[in-house]
Amino acid sequence: MPEETTLEEAIRRNASGPKSAEVDGQKVEQHSLADQIAADEYLALKKAVKSRTSGLKITKLCHSGA
Template sequence: MPEEKNLAEKIRENALNPKSAEIDGQKVEQHSLKDQLAVAKYLDGKAAVSSPNSGLKITKLQHSGA
């Protein structure tokens, strides 16, 4: 899953960078890691629900005829 790997790489990259930086009066601030992990968990859950094998299996049950 390339997008999953890309997301994990982005979270890793953001964790290594500073939270905020200010250069020439311009300030940049990154979202907290807690927020990034919450988004990653949400997106993983959304992908799991939309997959064809989302954990819900409908089958026809037949008894043995005894």
């Protein structure tokens, strides 16, 4: 879970900071917030698919007779 916390913190930090900055002729620009959220959703979906309990459970149904 440290990856998720780190990613959430990074998104929070980037959202509170400036989108771009320029110092001594060097310009730095971050990805848009929408791109960061999309990347977070993609990584969460990728992790969910790899887990053993990916939301699909296959069981054998048996009726009691009668």
